[in-house]
Amino acid sequence: MRDPSSLLCLLDVADGIGGSAVATHFPAHVIVDLSDSMTEEDMVIGNRAVDRLTAVKAVAGDFIERRTGDRVGLILFGSQAYQQAPLTFDRATVRTLLFESAIGLAGKATAIGDAIGLAVKRLRETPSGVPAKRGPDAHPGPPAAQQRVLILLTDGANTAGSIEPRK
Numbered sequence: 655m656r657d658p659s660s661l662l663c664l665l666d667v668a669d670g671i672g673g674s675a676v677a678t679h680f681p682a683h684v685i686v687d688l689s690d691s692m693t694e695e696d697m698v699i700g701n702r703a704v705d706r707l708t709a710v711k712a713v714a715g716d717f718i719e720r721r722t723g724d725r726v727g728l729i730l731f732g733s734q735a736y737q738q739a740p741l742t743f744d745r746a747t748v749r750t751l752l753f754e755s756a757i758g759l760a761g762k763a764t765a766i767g768d769a770i771g772l773a774v775k776r777l778r779e780t781p782s783g784v785p786a787k788r789g790p791d792a793h794p795g796p797p798a799a800q801q802r803v804l805i806l807l808t809d810g811a812n813t814a815g816s817i818e819p820r821k
Contacts, residue, residue, distance in 0.1 A: 680801045684729070733760060735815070
């Protein structure tokens with residue numbers, strides 16, 4: 655049995671240290687795998703064996719809840735990828751849509767590349783709403799208006815779709 659943190663370690667990196675509410679003011683798409691392999695009951699929450707999707711919902715739901723002041727979107731995928739929720743400040747609705755998702759809803763296979771491609775397309779279409787910081791206090795790297803976040807939650811390899819993800 656695995657602890658959900660082994661599947662979802664990326665969330666800790668994106669969420670900051672200490673588990674408090676964090677606003678980055680960068681739009682973030684949470685991308686969730688609904689393929690058949692997510693039925694495996696090899697995760698543990700509170701000393702109880704759960705399937706991978708249940709573990710994803712618990713951790714990603716908490717992550718979404720704590721994004722105070724951030725826009726969050728939801729992309730679900732299996733054999734196909736689709737946008738379940740556009741970027742929004744309405745975290746409660748995004749969480750509800752996440753918790754209502756079900757294995758097989760988007761097909762049985764795993765189209766990781768298509769899901770990433772859809773998320774990138776949606777993020778490129780949407781400005782972050784954060785003005786670029788200039789002057790001596792500016793953060794190195796791209797201006798804030800160009801910073802966006804993708805959080806991919808999957809357990810498998812790309813087995814479907816038209817876009818092959820890079821490793």
